[in-house]
Ligand SMILES: NC(=O)c1ccc[n+]([C@@H]2O[C@H](COP(=O)([O-])OP(=O)(O)OC[C@H]3O[C@@H](n4cnc5c(N)ncnc54)[C@H](O)[C@@H]3O)[C@@H](O)[C@H]2O)c1
């Protein structure tokens with residue numbers, strides 16, 4: 224491993240693994256895999272966009288390392304996280320006669336990571352898998368922590384397993400083919416880690432976000448710090464029974480907005496929903512006299528600076544009522560037995576889990592936000 | 596709990612649970628569940644046969660205990676273990692708005708246990724579930740140990756998760772509505788535990804099998820000893836990386852026979868395949884000079900006494916070649932990288948895992964068996 228590669232260790236006892244972050248990791252994937260997992264066979268699961276831009280490079284790398292492999296290319300988009308595609312992926316892995324010790328390589332954004340990870344988790348009751356995240360969101364969030372899954376008719380991510388990868392390879396160069404909009408959306412999750420409990424990271428981002436967007440060392444650093452932040456939370460709470468809920472900062476509002484838009488990514492992608500959700504969470508905390516309005520304004524200013532939305536009315540064609548949004552919030556899976564759980568904050572980098580937030584307070588806040 | 600109920604503890608650290616075995620447990624299911632798991636909500640998953648005979652009793656029991664519940668009735672038979680039924684079951688559980696702490700109740704034979712357990716394992720990445728096994732096979736085998744799953748186009752049970760139940764309630768009375776043939780098939784697995792490492796249990800079965808078939812205390816005892824035997828193995832090897840393979844006694848041959856019959860239960864049900872497989876495993880061990888031919892004959896005699904088949908040619912319309920069977924054996928998932936693993940024996944109750952059995956030996960043995 225060269226010195227340019229950052230390494231983050233996810234500590235989960237016998238399920239521990241490394242995240243490598245840096246330039247050229249797709250080209251070195253084969254060698255890294257053989258080094259760490261031995262001479263396995265592999266199934267690459269990817270989507271059409273990623274395949275068009277990067278599949279040849281990955282295949283060449285595996286070939287060079289002597290890793291026999293097959294490839295399963297899925298359509299792009301959130302609707303790929305379905306039972307039908309899960310079944311097709313599982314059958315493709317079995318058709319390739321892979322065994323428990325062989326690997327599934329998730330080569331794509333969060334959609335591919337979630338689906339391929341779930342497939343790996345259920346083929347022969349669990350086979351090994353490797354994440355090669357290609358979107359910023361996947362590199363800083365979805366590829367770390369072992370949550371996998373698909374969507375149900377009744378909501379997003381309601382079906383899946385906890386299944387940790389054996390290795391995560393985040394190649395910072397592949398992000399160059401990602402659209403500006405998708406990059407920004409992933410960046411919202413980077414900001415999130417600063418806001419949860421790393422105020423100094425938030426300050427660093429305010430100064431260095433231009434470099435993060437343009438690539439190079441700052442990008443690698445931002446991804447590594449984000450992965451470390453997520454790894455720390457996951458290490459404390461692998462199965463999401465407590466602390467891991469902090470990662471939902473901005474997500475309760477964000478999910479409601481996504482659901483209201485019927486997950487139409489033309490109008491709103493996840494990270495944009497999270498950006499608006501984080502701005503709302505800070506303003507809501509201000510309203511509840513928990514945090515200063517200066518902090519809320521500063522969060523908003525940074526999100527705006529990078530081009531992310533912070534207000535509900537920035538979503539094209541979006542005219543929800545407060546009641547409608549509250550209904551979506553109550554349906555969100557983080558709502559346990561009708562009690563509203565929110566991630567609130569005492570200021571930048573001082574988030575906490577607030578249980579039993581009265582829904583009347585949420586409603587009043589939403590009414591005020593929508594009136595502006 | 597009354598004194599008539601036998602209890603077996605499956606020791607798996609924080610995933611430990613009790614198996615209760617005895618008369619009237621369906622009627623007491625609601626009370627036992629509330630006692631142990633609190634006031635949960637429930638989804639009963641069952642099949643048409645079991646629903647016709649016992650659903651009302653279970654529903655009344657839950658109602659009486661104040662357990663709000665819905666019911667999902669599936670068609671009977673092995674083909675129910677499919678992606679399509681998994682999806683329908685998962686969506687039904689979500690439609691009922693069950694949360695992680697609520698329960699899925701698998702109320703049926705091994706088919707229902709495997710499917711409902713898998714569904715419980717993936718809804719919200721794992722919710723609690725309770726096994727109420729209604730076939731003898733399910734009571735002594737499939738409901739214990741946490742293996743769940745469905746079938747793939749490429750083979751049986753190739754897709755699933757390890758997901759332990761929170762409680763198993765084996766009502767010995769419900770077996771009275773089971774067909775004689777299904778009861779016998781389950782009995783083959785009871786015999787299996789004796790043959791693996793409990794010679795005294797095998798002797799007891801030779802003497803008491805009539806009582807086991809007719810019900811009452813001997814039946815309860817046989818089920819409890821079987822559950823204890825399985826619990827011991829599972830406790831040593833939850834994820835089937837070693838010892839648990841002993842439970843496959845008779846199954847390598849058995850699965851090949853089932854596959855050759857295209858899983859047509861009119862010709863062969865699983866337990867019958869296992870009975871023939873166990874007889875073959877003992878004869879094969881004799882041929883390899885591992886065990887005495889007296890022991891092999893005694894095993895055969897007992898299986899015949901209860902009405903189970905012991906020879907391949909007892910399967911109606913079954914004329915496989917040795918080569919054909921070997922092909923199915925090589926395809927079985929227990930075959931790792933082409934090396935043949937068999938459960939062989941040094942005599943009754945003295946089984947062991949034999950790795951690297953030469954396929955030429957297996958072929959020669961099968962040729963001899965088919966010539967007789
Ligand atoms: N498992 C978790 O812990 C977790 C956490 C957060 C989000 N998620 C899930 O992640 C998903 C969102 O992830 P996402 O934003 O990566 O979505 P995505 O996978 O749909 O990727 C976004 C778009 O970018 C394209 N793309 C990806 N990499 C590219 C590249 N290098 N070059 C060109 N195009 C590229 C994709 O084809 C897609 O069109 C959601 O389904 C969400 O539920 C999961």
Ligand SMILES: NC(=O)c1ccc[n+]([C@@H]2O[C@H](COP(=O)([O-])OP(=O)(O)OC[C@H]3O[C@@H](n4cnc5c(N)ncnc54)[C@H](O)[C@@H]3O)[C@@H](O)[C@H]2O)c1
Nearest residue numbers: 644671704705706707729730732733736737742769772773
């Ligand atoms: N998970 C495991 O560890 C494990 C172990 C062994 C077998 N299995 C699986 O178990 C399945 C076989 O189980 P099975 O033999 O119970 O099959 P099954 O569930 O199909 O039941 C057999 C038949 O008996 C009927 N039945 C069940 N209980 C009844 C009752 N009380 N009264 C009347 N009819 C009743 C069913 O409707 C069915 O027609 C297979 O799919 C096998 O792969 C799983």
Ligand SMILES: [Zn+2]
Nearest residue numbers: 412474493497
């Ligand atoms: Zn997110």
Ligand SMILES: [Zn+2]
Nearest residue numbers: 784846865869
């Ligand atoms: Zn069996």
